[in-house]
Amino acid sequence: MAYLQMAILIYFFMVNGLYLLLFLFSCAIIINYRLICRFRGPSEILKARVTPPISILVPAYNEEKVIVSSVRALLELNYPQYEIIVINDGSKDNTLGVLEKAFSFRRTAHVYHRELPTATVKGVYRSKVYPNIWVLDKENGGKADALNAGVNFSQYPLYCAIDADSVLEKDALVRVIRPYMDRFQEVVAVGGIVRVANGCRIKHGIVEEVGLAKKWLPNFQVVEYLRAFLSGRVAWGAWNSLLVISGAFGVFKKQPVMGIGGYSTKTVGEDMELVVRLHHRLRRQKRSYRIHFIPDPVCWTEVPHKWRMLARQRNRWQRGLGQALYRNIPMFANPKYGSIGMLAMPYFFLVELLSPAVELFGYTLFGVALYLGVVYWEAVATFLILAVWMGIFLSLLSVLLEEFTLHRYPRVRNLLKLLFCAVLENFGYRQMTAFFRLKGLYDFARRENAWGFIERKGLEVAH
Amino acid sequence: MTVSNWQLTFLTLSILGSNILGVMVASLVAILVATKFTAVLWDKYKRKRQASLKSLAVEFLDTGNDEAKLRLKNLRWVDALIFKAILLELAEEVSGIEQSRATELYEFSGIADKEIRTLKRSWFWWLRATAAHSLGEMRVKRAKNDLIEALGDKNIEVRLEATWAIGHMGFVDALPLIMESMSHFFKIAALRMDAFIFEMGAPALPLLLDLCKHPEWEIQLLAIHLVGEFKDPGTIEVLLPLLDSQNLEIRLAACKATGSIGDPSGLSDMVPYLEDSAWQMRAQAAKQFGINHFTPAIPGLLKCLEDKAWWVRLNAGEALSRMGENGRVALKKALKSEDRFARDMATQWLAELEATT
Numbered sequence: 001m002a003y004l005q006m007a008i009l010i011y012f013f014m015v016n017g018l019y020l021l022l023f024l025f026s027c028a029i030i031i032n033y034r035l036i037c038r039f040r041g042p043s044e045i046l047k048a049r050v051t052p053p054i055s056i057l058v059p060a061y062n063e064e065k066v067i068v069s070s071v072r073a074l075l076e077l078n079y080p081q082y083e084i085i086v087i088n089d090g091s092k093d094n095t096l097g098v099l100e101k102a103f104s105f106r107r108t109a110h111v112y113h114r115e116l117p118t119a120t121v122k123g124v125y126r127s128k129v130y131p132n133i134w135v136l137d138k139e140n141g142g143k144a145d146a147l148n149a150g151v152n153f154s155q156y157p158l159y160c161a162i163d164a165d166s167v168l169e170k171d172a173l174v175r176v177i178r179p180y181m182d183r184f185q186e187v188v189a190v191g192g193i194v195r196v197a198n199g200c201r202i203k204h205g206i207v208e209e210v211g212l213a214k215k216w217l218p219n220f221q222v223v224e225y226l227r228a229f230l231s232g233r234v235a236w237g238a239w240n241s242l243l244v245i246s247g248a249f250g251v252f253k254k255q256p257v258m259g260i261g262g263y264s265t266k267t268v269g270e271d272m273e274l275v276v277r278l279h280h281r282l283r284r285q286k287r288s289y290r291i292h293f294i295p296d297p298v299c300w301t302e303v304p305h306k307w308r309m310l311a312r313q314r315n316r317w318q319r320g321l322g323q324a325l326y327r328n329i330p331m332f333a334n335p336k337y338g339s340i341g342m343l344a345m346p347y348f349f350l351v352e353l354l355s356p357a358v359e360l361f362g363y364t365l366f367g368v369a370l371y372l373g374v375v376y377w378e379a380v381a382t383f384l385i386l387a388v389w390m391g392i393f394l395s396l397l398s399v400l401l402e403e404f405t406l407h408r409y410p411r412v413r414n415l416l417k418l419l420f421c422a423v424l425e426n427f428g429y430r431q432m433t434a435f436f437r438l439k440g441l442y443d444f445a446r447r448e449n450a451w452g453f454i455e456r457k458g459l460e461v462a463h
Numbered sequence: 464m465t466v467s468n469w470q471l472t473f474l475t476l477s478i479l480g481s482n483i484l485g486v487m488v489a490s491l492v493a494i495l496v497a498t499k500f501t502a503v504l505w506d507k508y509k510r511k512r513q514a515s516l517k518s519l520a521v522e523f524l525d526t527g528n529d530e531a532k533l534r535l536k537n538l539r540w541v542d543a544l545i546f547k548a549i550l551l552e553l554a555e556e557v558s559g560i561e562q563s564r565a566t567e568l569y570e571f572s573g574i575a576d577k578e579i580r581t582l583k584r585s586w587f588w589w590l591r592a593t594a595a596h597s598l599g600e601m602r603v604k605r606a607k608n609d610l611i612e613a614l615g616d617k618n619i620e621v622r623l624e625a626t627w628a629i630g631h632m633g634f635v636d637a638l639p640l641i642m643e644s645m646s647h648f649f650k651i652a653a654l655r656m657d658a659f660i661f662e663m664g665a666p667a668l669p670l671l672l673d674l675c676k677h678p679e680w681e682i683q684l685l686a687i688h689l690v691g692e693f694k695d696p697g698t699i700e701v702l703l704p705l706l707d708s709q710n711l712e713i714r715l716a717a718c719k720a721t722g723s724i725g726d727p728s729g730l731s732d733m734v735p736y737l738e739d740s741a742w743q744m745r746a747q748a749a750k751q752f753g754i755n756h757f758t759p760a761i762p763g764l765l766k767c768l769e770d771k772a773w774w775v776r777l778n779a780g781e782a783l784s785r786m787g788e789n790g791r792v793a794l795k796k797a798l799k800s801e802d803r804f805a806r807d808m809a810t811q812w813l814a815e816l817e818a819t820t
Binding site: 002005006009035036038039040044045049050051108110111113126128131155180181182183376379382383385386389390393396397403412419 | 487495596624648653654807811813
């Protein structure tokens with residue numbers, strides 16, 4: 001029992017030590033990035049003739065509630081040249097109908113060039129009012145298949161994959177394009193910070209006022225997103241070892257994605273799987289490349305507001321993580337793949353994939369040990385207090401980093417609420433998400449591949 | 464170690480860790496409160512000082528009143544910081560005599576010297592970059608050599624700001640040095656140089672044309688792009704031989720530049736490139752003919768509709784759809800083509816034409 005306790009303690013210190021290390025690196029990177037932003041305003045990129053055009057891909061399956069406001073928001077983007085391609089992935093609701101009504105689409109004779117294999121495209125529509133909006137109406141094939149269809153159809157060298165329920169900031173593309181402006185030849189993908197839209201005032205697809213939700217559950221996720229994006233992804237991005245670019249927002253170079261056969265339709269975490277496979281292929285080919293992450297809040301998304309939906313989402317994410325790691329297992333601890341093989345893959349396996357199992361095993365073990373009377377209850381209690389303090393400390397660091405650098409929650413009331421959430425999430429929320437992820441791990445082992453439906457309120461009413 | 468010993472160690476470690484973390488959490492909250500409080504105080508002070516300093520600066524810019532100028536000498540560092548921001552803001556809005564007075568004030572208040580020192584010696588790149596930008600904005604011409612030196616800075620932002628400052632002050636002779644320092648960052652360099660290359664005007668063109676023949680391909684690429692931006696038909700003679708360069712990037716850039724100049728003789732010389740061995744070149748040429756509505760390229764574009772590369776077919780179809788009635792007739796002709804791909808593309812673009820007219 002003592003050895004097991006020791007192992008758990010070592011794991012605890014290792015994981016939290018890594019979190020702290022990632023945070024410190026991220027801190028330096030974010031500060032540096034904010035300083036760079038002082039010298040490169042969006043207006044310069046907007047005026048420049050060398051700014052590459054972007055195709056925005058919006059896969060939509062039963063998104064009649066949110067699709068119109070999402071597309072409207074996309075029309076408001078500050079960017080010199082872009083096209084919007086909505087891929088209606090065989091929706092059973094009236095997604096196509098609401099789009100037709102809002103943007104007056106007409107069917108075109110446009111040739112669909114099927115370079116990546118996809119389900120049948122039934123029709124191509126173009127807006128009569130906004131010629132840069134297209135709709136691909138296709139048979140259902142899943143999100144990855146819809147994205148592949150969008151990649152096939154897009155006419156520009158870069159594409160931006162977003163979720164239909166996401167709202168982009170007005171300057172999102174201008175900000176995310178910066179790494180491409182620096183090194184167009186090398187950069188193959190760029191991700192940005194995704195923020196929680198629940199509680200924000202959104203009108204006509206634009207975030208008018210940033211705020212927090214009335215319910216606690218979305219607010220816990222605000223803190224969680226801050227922690228994940230401001231520390232983890234920023235640091236991994238700087239080491240060119242970023243394994244995931246959120247499906248809610250990412251800009252990719254089309255050619256390398258086509259070169260690896262596009263998105264995989266056999267996984268539920270197509271966003272992560274694509275990025276891991278890009279690393280895998282490009283490193284194997286010994287290509288000089290970069291996958292960047294910009295520490296700028298560029299995209300707002302609705303998060304689950306019910307436990308049931310959160311459970312499904314986390315389950316899917318965990319399965320996606322497992323699948324992405326499993327499919328690219330040759331990179332694991334393989335020095336040929338550099339920092340990906342030796343750092344990122346082991347980290348994601350030991351920390352992100354296994355942590356819910358270890359955490360819940362730890363709780364059970366301490367419970368059993370207490371029941372059997374083989375440990376002092378004082379030892380267990382103080383260790384739990386330590387774990388809670390650590391959780392609070394890491395969450396607070398992220399909230400403070402956000403406050404000092406990005407400052408997206410200007411109201412003191414919101415800041416106090418976030419600080420309170422950073423404390424409160426350690427009592428129940430974290431344990432519940434660990435449980436959902438453990439279930440996801442179990443389902444991954446059982447090769448369960450269902451997507452899991454998540455009910456949306458619609459961004460303009462998401463509280 | 465016995466079980467109880469281990470548990471005692473475990474207990475001690477946990478208590479120690481908890482205490483340390485507790486103190487750290489409390490410190491974080493204290494830092495947050497202190498920062499918020501300081502920010503409020505700084506804001507108040509800044510607003511108060513801004514009003515008086517700005518009125519003195521504006522008085523001097525408008526009238527050249529030496530009394531106002533004298534009161535702006537030997538400012539405390541906090542006030543100098545606020546005053547610098549005011550001057551930079553004003554410099555963007557004024558021109559002519561007011562502009563020279565702003566520069567005079569910048570020099571007189573000692574800020575220019577400080578900025579030059581910062582540009583040369585500071586350890587922090589953002590301070591060096593800010594200094595370079597300010598010197599350019601305030602048109603401190605005596606800082607030319609320091610700015611040229613800054614083109615070799617290890618930080619790209621400092622180089623970019625120095626580039627802008629040199630360009631903004633119109634030092635055409637520094638162009639080759641700028642190009643050499645920026646060549647590895649094509650897009651960002653082109654973006655920054657687009658902003659001032661027109662201010663430099665005609666004197667910059669001969670230098671750029673020379674750089675189009677530079678041995679380093681990245682410098683060539685940047686020069687070709689900038690020459691294209693001038694849209695001077697006289698530059699075609701330099702660009703056309705580059706269409707046959709060994710480097711595909713150079714060829715594509717030359718094709719694009721020739722297209723953006725839009726001179727008919729240059730475009731005529733580009734027609735054979737619709738049959739180039741590289742599909743990218745065929746696609747780019749087709750695109751440029753479309754942009755320029757260059758009808759003599761129609762027979763070549765019709766052939767391109769049967770090209771094996773989809774992008775070439777797409778660009779050729781689009782180009783024809785932009786060529787008015789002649790293009791429409793050509794697309795209708797392609798409907799009878801034996802090639803299925805050509806027929807598909809013609810159908811697509813004819814439908815587009817129909818929908819838009």
